[in-house]
Amino acid sequence: TQLLEQSPQFLSIQEGENLTVYCNSSSVFSSLxxxxxxxxxxxxxxxxxVTGGEVKKLKRLTFQFGDARKDSSLHITAAQPGDTGLYLCAGLFTGGFKTIFGAGTRLFVKA
Amino acid sequence: DTAVSQTPKYLVTQMGNDKSIKCEQNLGHDTMYWYKQDSKKFLKIMFSYNNKELIINETVPNRFSPKSPDKAHLNLHINSLELGDSAVYFCASSHRTGNTEAFFGQGTRLTVV
Known part of the structure; x- marks a missing residue:
């Protein structure tokens, strides 16, 4: 069974704090x-x-793909209430027709 | 203009009924999908179609029958609805297979009573 384990499931933090969400799998993905x-x-x-070890930044969000392309992390710096939401990681297999999703991380940022 | 549109947004029906959910995308994408999101927000792929052809059927009961009349439409028909079918169903599309973005519809919340 192909699984993508995402943690934590719930996260409630104060505005200004940093956080990291993780996705891990035993499967190798073509991209995440x-x-x-x-x-x-x-x-x-x-x-x-797409590339093992790749790091991408989107304003205060930093995304990293593991070297072996089996895991990834999302780091948010100085979280804001507007970051509140459900974050999902999704692993794509070679061929591209199949994507598996993690169970999601529900983030709540308190003002 | 809505890129991926699903109808209806809400659907409440009794066990045993047959219902359909429609999906249309105006993005010119080749690939369309149906996903099921359960009460715990777990999103699971059900079907994948590429150029109107079924590519993936993820062990979905045969009560679920997708139909793709053309590349822009992928409808989902469900026979003999069961309580466990209650969930939010999302249609999505992508330009091509591979590392491309999937655009999701707003979802159809199906409640079977």
Whole structure:
């Protein structure tokens, strides 16, 4: 069974704190994506990482793909209430037709 | 203009009924998907279509039958609905296979009573 384990499942922090969300798998992915989902909406892509060891930055968000392309992390610096939402990692397999999602991390940033 | 649109947004129905969810994308994408998101927010792929052809069927009961009349549409028909089918169903599309962004619809919240 192909699994993508995401942790933590829930995170409640104060504004200004830093946090890291992790996705781990025993499978090797051709790429890994991070999505953010708001209530009542579909997921929206934040970033795609393709190369092992790749690091991408999106303002206060830093995404890293593991060297072996089996894991990834999302680091948020100085979290803001606007960062509140459900963050999902998604691993894509070679061929591209199949994507598996992590269980999601529900982040709540208190003002 | 909505890129990926699903209808209806909400669907409440009784066990045993048959229902359909429609999905249309105006992005010119070749690949479309159906995902199921359960109450714990776990998003799982159900079907993947490329150029109207079924590519992936992830061990979904045969009560679920996708239909793709053309590249821009992927509808989902569900027969003999069960309580466990209650979930949010998302349609998505992507330009091509590989490391491309999937655009999701707003979801259809299906409640079977």
């Amino acid at each position: 994506q991070w999505y953010r989902q708001e209530p009542g909406e579909g997921p929206v892509l934040l970033v795609t990482v």
